[in-house]
Amino acid sequence: MTKFQRPALGDSSGSTQPIVSAHPIALWVLPVSDIGGVARHVMDVARNGLPGFRLVVAAPEGPLLDQLRVLQCPVVVLPDPVDGAPRFARALRHTVRRLEPAVVHSHLAMADLLVAVATVGLPPALVSTEHHVQADQRIFHGSALRAGSRRIAHHSRIRRFDHLIAVSESTRRAMVQHWHPSAPITVIRNGVDRSPAKPSQPGLRVLSLTRLSPEKNLGMTLRVFARVHAAEPAARLTIAGTGPQQGELLSLADDLGLSDVVTLPGFVDAATALTQHDVVLQPSLADNLSYTLLDAVNAGLGVVASAIGGNDEILPPHCLVSLDDAPAMAAAVIEQGLDVTRRPNLPQDIPAVAGMCRHVVEVYADAGVRTTGSADDDNDRHDNDSHDDDGATAIRRAPDSTVVIAYYRNGSTLRAQLDALAHQLDAPSFEVVIADNEGSDRLAMIVASYADALDIRVVDAHDVRGQCHARNVGVRAARAEHIAMCDADDVVGPTWVAALHRMTSAEDVLATGPLRHDVINPPAVWQAKARIAGLDEAPRPYLLGPFGYLGYETFVMGCNLGVRRQTFLDLGGMDETMLGGSEDVDFSWRALESGRMITVDDAALIDYRLRVDERDVRSQAYRYQRAQLGLWARSRRMGRPVRGMSLRWALRETAALPALWLTTRHADEITRLCVASRCGGTTGNLLGQLSVRRPRLR
Structure with a gap:
């Protein structure tokens, strides 16, 4: 049992009757107590509660604390940091020692920095929510010098934090751009409880x-x-x-x-x-x-x-x-x-307040904070066998199809995919098998919330690193004879399961459908993707289907793959040594070389999620090119007629990159993303060639 006291006004040490909590404490820290957007966020959470946690809010005296007292949310009064940051930090450290919270969760930049200082050597997990990070840092900091110093401070303090939350995707991009964070970031959008539809009247x-x-x-x-x-x-x-x-x-x-x-x-x-x-x-x-x-x-x-x-x-x-x-x-x-x-409608990916609070608790689990009454209690729901009331095992009828999803740190996007699977049209009976390549505490909580909407279970796949291993484990665990494979960060279309099952039921083929880029990605991101692909103007809808690779054969992307289970196993599954990409190319080519064909149906559409910031775009392009060179070398040894690779081209293109980067670093976002892709792909190609050609270069 954790005990703490409701503090007296103006006294951070507390002096009134103890409050006993059976749940671990989540201590939320703010540097101000004004009523605004952040205060609204805190009050919504106080009204709803954090499942499995006791919320305590620490902040200077002011209107926010007054409102929280009305809501009967325990508060701790801290000194105003304007009157002295050291006093605030000392009082906060005393509070953390006294309350022994499981997690300290800061809001706003001043609190982020002071929490990092005040909790040195103390055990709670550290989480921060970023509400106001701008692409142009000078808006809040006045000068490039002040913005730069604050950027360095945040980069340093983040090393002490276990997890970061961004209230929007744009906030996440700005965090990555300015802070280069070492801690993982999860996007949890501000929650709003949807109002019943009201008739709108014109007016100005x-x-x-x-x-x-x-x-x-x-x-x-x-x-x-x-x-x-x-x-x-x-x-x-x-x-x-x-x-x-x-x-x-x-x-x-x-x-x-x-x-x-x-x-x-x-x-x-x-x-x-x-x-x-x-x-x-x-x-x-x-x-x-x-x-x-x-x-x-x-x-x-x-x-x-x-x-x-x-x-x-x-x-x-x-x-x-x-x-x-x-x-x-x-x-x-x-x-x-x-x-x-x-007039606009509220987007579907804006959560209700309860959903927002649940997502926060999932982040706490990712940060290693365990709570009472968590989703662990529900693990038994997802066994392969069901049980009668007398304890006898009842054999369940195998579903017609199994959806296999490899999972690794996809907590911020998985719900959108599961929501889409829960609303399939004209689908055969199907189960969802999530192969956990992370060993995630959070995943069990996410899956538990879909137990009534989907036949869903998690299988452990974190013993060997890599998406290929997770997919192989998922297919082996499948109860159906037809497999539909998708990724945890995309969104399947409403007829996706039905279309893939229809194709693989008719013939022993690799089944797939188009990937659409222009729905779930910001405009600059999918327009940059079109420019990288050599298109002068991005079409809409922007769809990508199977295409040829290395001058050899077409392939099916692993994020949208239908295949018979036995065929997948007969082909040896995905090659688990291929960690950076091209594993779906390799699998497709082995299937084609065995006499099977590729079938495409537009009804098997998936909204495909692209990388949205320059660092991720550059990193992905680098990995893909390194993997491509590995597949190229292997194919040459196997006698496949793949096209040649020019080391001279790679050296020349790499030498041109510094000048290209300097001339475009202040260009528009589309151009910067294109340059990031080119930089990553070119250097990946060069290092890949040097790696596979090394014996010949000695």
Whole structure:
């Protein structure tokens, strides 16, 4: 039993009646107690709870702690770090020693840094959630020097953290870009409980609901609204919130002749304000995954925002406008106000609050924190055999198909794949076998939540490293005669299982379908992929099917493969020595050489997830080229007529890379991703050639 005390106001040591908890403590640490997006996040978690944990929040005195007391969430009052970071750190260290939390979870940069200092030599796991990491660090830090020093500090403190959480994919990319973190990152988007559908009415009551500070770009809000009012005189604007720019904004509204149609009421109840307006306008310079935008979409309002940060993870393209295009932004406001059919809907990958909390607990498990009443209690549900009430074993009918998924650190994406499998159309009976190549505590919790929706189980495959081993273990564990293989980070289409089963039932073939790039990936990422493939313009839909390799035969990608189980075993499965890629090429070629064919059906479509930041793109291209050279050398020894490899070309291209990188380091994102792929692929090709040619070069 863990014991701690509810502290008295202003006293971090506590002096009131002990609170007894049967669960380990998750101590959340914040450097401020203002009411804003981060406070909303904390209060939502306090209302819902963290399954298996007791939440305690430590922060300076202020409105957040007042709200948490109303919610009966235990709090610890810490000194304000503005009055002295050392005092904050000492008080926090004392709190950690006294409460003995299983995990200390920091929010916001100041808390991240002070937690790293305050917990040196103490046992709890460290986790941080990043809410406000921008691609342009100067937005918050003012100068390149300050941004650079903060970047170094974060890179250093992350070495002490077990896991990082990003509230959006754009936040994760910025973390990788600026901090080069050694700890794993999981994206857990801010959760919103979906409201029942409400009838929307047209109107141009425009709302800005944010802090009145420079990064919110409220001067542009007024200038855009001036264009809206000129076209639609009935339009009205409310700028709700508090902050240092209130006087400046009142003056600008007067200069623009908008004093009679613009109000600045200060702090308002957000939920009430949303019911009294038609469109939210937010041309912010810095957003990650804005609660204002989430709530506005959830409430059925029109929304127009800047095309920055995580806004494209909430809003469709027609709701996003470039910051340098005020006329287009004004037109979008008018459209959203008057045409209710153009208003956005909440994306499916935005979790409910309970789902968000569950994902946080899964991260704690990844960080090595065990809790009471975890998914371990449910492991017996996933045995191959079922049991009657009298304890006798009942033989279950084998399913028609087995979906095999190799798993390695895919906790942030697996749910999307399992959701897609749980909603298959016209599918035969099928089971899902997840081959765990990580040895993950978190995986059991994820799988347990799908026990009612899928025939699903986990098999252990972490004794040998590599995706090939995991796939082989999964196929051997399959109860069905037909295998459908996919990856844990993609999303299968609604008829995927049915299409693959139909093809492999008709003939002994390798079955597959197209991979679609332009649905689950950011636009710059799939457009860069098209440019890398030599396309002048990226098509939409952007589909990729089987293609020839090394001038020899076509192959089926392992992330979208249907095959008979016995055929897979007869061919020897995937080659477990091929760790970096090309294992599916090798398997496909062995199947073709045995007399089997490849069959393609568009109904077996998969949304394919691409690497989204430069470092991952470069690393993947490097690994693929190294693996390709290994397959090339093996094929030459086997007498396959694969095309030649030019060492001279590889040397020349590698020599040109430094100049290429220098001339494009400040280019647009698409160009940078293309250069990253070229750098990784070229160096991988060169080192691969040197490796396989080494005996000849001696």
